[in-house]
Amino acid sequence: MAAQASTANNRGHLEPFACAMTQAPLTRAHCEALDAQDPLAGCRDRFTLPAGVIYLDGNSLGALPRCVPERMRQAVEQEWGVGLIRSWNDAGWYPAPQRVGARVAQLVGAQGHEVIMADSTSINLFKLLVAALRMRPGRSLIVGEVGNFPTDAYVAEGVAELTGARFEAVAPQEVMAALNEQVAVLSLTHVNYKTGRVYDMAAITQRAHEVGALVIWDLAHTAGALQCDLNGCDADFAVGCGYKYLNGGPGAPAFAFVAQRHHAWLRQPLTGWHGHAQPFAFDQGYRPAPGMDQLLVGTASQLGLIALESALTAFDGVDMAALRRKSLSLSDLFIRLVDEQVPGFGLATPREPDLRGSQVSLTHEQGYAIVQALIARGIIGDFRAPDILRFGFAALYVRHVDIWDAVAALKDIMGTREWARPEFMAKKAVT
Amino acid sequence: MAAQASTANNRGHLEPFACAMTQAPLTRAHCEALDAQDPLAGCRDRFTLPAGVIYLDGNSLGALPRCVPERMRQAVEQEWGVGLIRSWNDAGWYPAPQRVGARVAQLVGAQGHEVIMADSTSINLFKLLVAALRMRPGRSLIVGEVGNFPTDAYVAEGVAELTGARFEAVAPQEVMAALNEQVAVLSLTHVNYKTGRVYDMAAITQRAHEVGALVIWDLAHTAGALQCDLNGCDADFAVGCGYKYLNGGPGAPAFAFVAQRHHAWLRQPLTGWHGHAQPFAFDQGYRPAPGMDQLLVGTASQLGLIALESALTAFDGVDMAALRRKSLSLSDLFIRLVDEQVPGFGLATPREPDLRGSQVSLTHEQGYAIVQALIARGIIGDFRAPDILRFGFAALYVRHVDIWDAVAALKDIMGTREWARPEFMAKKAVT
Numbered sequence: 001m002a003a004q005a006s007t008a009n010n011r012g013h014l015e016p017f018a019c020a021m022t023q024a025p026l027t028r029a030h031c032e033a034l035d036a037q038d039p040l041a042g043c044r045d046r047f048t049l050p051a052g053v054i055y056l057d058g059n060s061l062g063a064l065p066r067c068v069p070e071r072m073r074q075a076v077e078q079e080w081g082v083g084l085i086r087s088w089n090d091a092g093w094y095p096a097p098q099r100v101g102a103r104v105a106q107l108v109g110a111q112g113h114e115v116i117m118a119d120s121t122s123i124n125l126f127k128l129l130v131a132a133l134r135m136r137p138g139r140s141l142i143v144g145e146v147g148n149f150p151t152d153a154y155v156a157e158g159v160a161e162l163t164g165a166r167f168e169a170v171a172p173q174e175v176m177a178a179l180n181e182q183v184a185v186l187s188l189t190h191v192n193y194k195t196g197r198v199y200d201m202a203a204i205t206q207r208a209h210e211v212g213a214l215v216i217w218d219l220a221h222t223a224g225a226l227q228c229d230l231n232g233c234d235a236d237f238a239v240g241c242g243y244k245y246l247n248g249g250p251g252a253p254a255f256a257f258v259a260q261r262h263h264a265w266l267r268q269p270l271t272g273w274h275g276h277a278q279p280f281a282f283d284q285g286y287r288p289a290p291g292m293d294q295l296l297v298g299t300a301s302q303l304g305l306i307a308l309e310s311a312l313t314a315f316d317g318v319d320m321a322a323l324r325r326k327s328l329s330l331s332d333l334f335i336r337l338v339d340e341q342v343p344g345f346g347l348a349t350p351r352e353p354d355l356r357g358s359q360v361s362l363t364h365e366q367g368y369a370i371v372q373a374l375i376a377r378g379i380i381g382d383f384r385a386p387d388i389l390r391f392g393f394a395a396l397y398v399r400h401v402d403i404w405d406a407v408a409a410l411k412d413i414m415g416t417r418e419w420a421r422p423e424f425m426a427k428k429a430v431t
Numbered sequence: 432m433a434a435q436a437s438t439a440n441n442r443g444h445l446e447p448f449a450c451a452m453t454q455a456p457l458t459r460a461h462c463e464a465l466d467a468q469d470p471l472a473g474c475r476d477r478f479t480l481p482a483g484v485i486y487l488d489g490n491s492l493g494a495l496p497r498c499v500p501e502r503m504r505q506a507v508e509q510e511w512g513v514g515l516i517r518s519w520n521d522a523g524w525y526p527a528p529q530r531v532g533a534r535v536a537q538l539v540g541a542q543g544h545e546v547i548m549a550d551s552t553s554i555n556l557f558k559l560l561v562a563a564l565r566m567r568p569g570r571s572l573i574v575g576e577v578g579n580f581p582t583d584a585y586v587a588e589g590v591a592e593l594t595g596a597r598f599e600a601v602a603p604q605e606v607m608a609a610l611n612e613q614v615a616v617l618s619l620t621h622v623n624y625k626t627g628r629v630y631d632m633a634a635i636t637q638r639a640h641e642v643g644a645l646v647i648w649d650l651a652h653t654a655g656a657l658q659c660d661l662n663g664c665d666a667d668f669a670v671g672c673g674y675k676y677l678n679g680g681p682g683a684p685a686f687a688f689v690a691q692r693h694h695a696w697l698r699q700p701l702t703g704w705h706g707h708a709q710p711f712a713f714d715q716g717y718r719p720a721p722g723m724d725q726l727l728v729g730t731a732s733q734l735g736l737i738a739l740e741s742a743l744t745a746f747d748g749v750d751m752a753a754l755r756r757k758s759l760s761l762s763d764l765f766i767r768l769v770d771e772q773v774p775g776f777g778l779a780t781p782r783e784p785d786l787r788g789s790q791v792s793l794t795h796e797q798g799y800a801i802v803q804a805l806i807a808r809g810i811i812g813d814f815r816a817p818d819i820l821r822f823g824f825a826a827l828y829v830r831h832v833d834i835w836d837a838v839a840a841l842k843d844i845m846g847t848r849e850w851a852r853p854e855f856m857a858k859k860a861v862t
Contacts, residue, residue, distance in 0.1 A: 064511050076499060087681070122701070272554070304734055
């Protein structure tokens with residue numbers, strides 16, 4: 001492995017962290033210096049992180065924002081306990097899916113009324129796949145990617161079985177070539193969950209539109225982690241997750257984006273009462289609500305929405321360009337340190353910064369046991385079968401010294417073969 | 432209106448409340464006496480109820496069980512904040528949908544492995560309608576009820592549009608006659624949301640089976656409110672809500688039931704990764720999990736599940752037959768007091784106890800304003816267009832004296848025309 005400086009996302013204004021690094025072997029003091037000049041360093045105080053833990057799994061479950069416990073206490077004890085049913089009106093529960101959606105919209109480059117929170121990422125993908133197919137009558141091909149997060153493929157299979165469409169998964173490098181006039185909809189995840197590889201959203205969307213296809217972007221590993229400009233890319237649809245980089249808590253509500261130009265043609269299949277034009281008229285016939293409200297189905301998970309809304313204040317005042325620069329600085333540093341200090345690992349993540357999300361995935365045939373040994377030391381990443389060690393860098397709370405300490409621990413675990421202990425080799429379920 | 436004593440559900444053992452009533456005009460002292468002999472009286476302490484409120488809307492949002500705030504604090508601060516991603520294994524998050532489902536199963540007469548928590552009632556109904564249609568190839572008719580809760584009809588419409596099935600809603604009294612060899616699936620709500628009328632689950636299920644049809648029961652107003660014996664009725668499928676009589680909090684996860692005999696044939700269309708046979712193998716091809724796990728789609732709402740699981744302890748040691756007796760005693764009392772003291776209301780709820788759920792619905796052309804005037808006095812029921820005043824009697828925490836005081840307030844509001852104040856006449860959204 002050879003280190004590579006981050007330049008592509010450092011055009012101009014702020015001092016790039018990675019470029020400030022010396023070419024001499026790095027020390028922990030270098031990392032401390034990088035943290036000292038980090039404009040986002042103060043954001044770490046917005047989270048409660050347990051002592052003795054270096055948390056590199058914010059891409060799977062975001063850390064707890066400091067404001068959330070008190071907000072939840074108030075929501076449970078006051079809004080539910082005292083307000084009771086009145087809180088649907090008085091505590092702003094009804095408009096929460098739209099209100100929280102509008103906040104997420106700011107993080108993904110959409111207009112506020114183009115994003116709504118609802119259900120799970122998988123269910124939102126189902127809605128939008130069917131809606132997209134209905135906008136392309138005469139076409140019945142859904143194109144996906146081999147190696148996409150499985151649920152995206154499973155849901156597309158399910159939609160194909162139900163609607164008579166056909167689902168075809170192609171290799172990442174064949175996506176552009178697979179776009180033709182047969183394709184109704186292309187369904188891709190922007191940042192690959194395993195490798196952290198990033199698709200060129202603008203170029204792929206443009207090519208899809210040239211052949212008359214629509215695109216659904218899964219932003220599970222994008223929202224809150226990378227700069228994302230859905231409107232700037234002329235995106236059609238997107239879905240994404242509330243519990244990863246958005247820090248909304250376990251099983252937080254997901255989001256859906258539909259470009260305004262498609263709102264009038266939107267017809268999603270999960271026709272529940274909260275998506276009705278007048279839910280409280282209790283009409284018998286379904287009439288879809290205009291705009292994004294149609295994507296609501298049943299009663300929204302208010303406790304989940306409240307936690308997520310509170311959590312999103314961790315992004316207040318954060319420049320997403322600065323966050324992206326820090327994220328790349330962290331992943332550059334991690335790659336360089338592993339290159340220098342810990343031989344024997346493959347790198348599944350692109351070295352080119354523009355092609356890399358906010359994670360680094362190493363490969364090793366003992367990956368599972370090595371991840372367990374790291375976790376036992378309080379360094380929390382995760383394992384993805386068959387051989388991926390995945391480390392996510394949530395730039396709001398991960399520091400450069402954390403990277404140093406994590407790699408130092410990895411070096412020690414490999415040098416002493418600590419990973420080979422029976423308790424680390426024994427498999428259990430992991431996320 | 433004429434009062435009628437509750438007998439049908441009081442066969443034997445415990446002293447029926449309602450039968451203990453005198454035929455002389457009732458007094459508040461009578462109600463106090465009924466509460467004094469209430470074997471469930473102690474359950475009220477399991478809830479935190481705000482001072483000055485009589486809560487008759489537990490059928491819309493259950494009250495807050497006393498144990499929930501501390502459980503939520505612990506879940507947020509410790510399981511999420513400290514355990515972080517490790518809590519999926521270490522805090523029992525993964526098996527929560529099955530574990531909580533097994534607890535709900537006890538309340539609805541099912542085996543533990545026949546119930547799972549997932550998504551919303553509407554979404555679970557979608558899954559089961561499609562699954563039921565797939566079990567009846569060659570049939571394409573879904574029968575529902577005119578006057579069912581709208582989302583049930585909307586979802587059936589959506590399924591029909593997507594699958595080519597046909598959806599037909601018939602009047603309640605025509606359901607039996609509508610069952611024939613064309614019908615694939617009958618979709619009914621056990622207790623009507625507006626009127627509180629109860630279907631005969633056993634007889635209808637039996638008749639449906641005689642013509643080869645399957646039945647999906649929506650137990651939104653049943654679970655936690657009435658005795659329910661899904662297995663005893665030979666039921667096929669059911670769905671239900673976590674936030675009404677189960678007290679799981681706003682937007683709590685819903686449940687789904689599938690009789691064990693159907694598990695091998697179950698094929699639901701929302702094919703997400705948590706319903707896969709091996710979610711963490713990250714295979715590309717979808718293989719449904721055996722049994723109820725297949726009904727999972729995306730990542731479960733853990734905060735919602737944790738609140739609901741904690742809330743369900745309010746049912747610990749509660750005899751559902753005793754709960755049903757108390758519920759009928761409360762609704763009998765309410766009907767009798769309105770009969771005696773407040774003329775001018777219609778009664779939308781059956782007087783026959785066996786045909787009545789755990790609510791009483793009055794009708795009045797000024798229903799909206801009257802409900803607002805009651806709410807202003809802290810007596811919380813709800814309004815359902817066009818003219819229904821709905822009062823739910825959650826027997827775990829509503830007392831006979833609450834009924835007395837609520838009717839006394841209603842009498843006063845009607846006598847003084849307090850309801851006619853402009854602030855009560857002005858419409859706003861209500862649940």
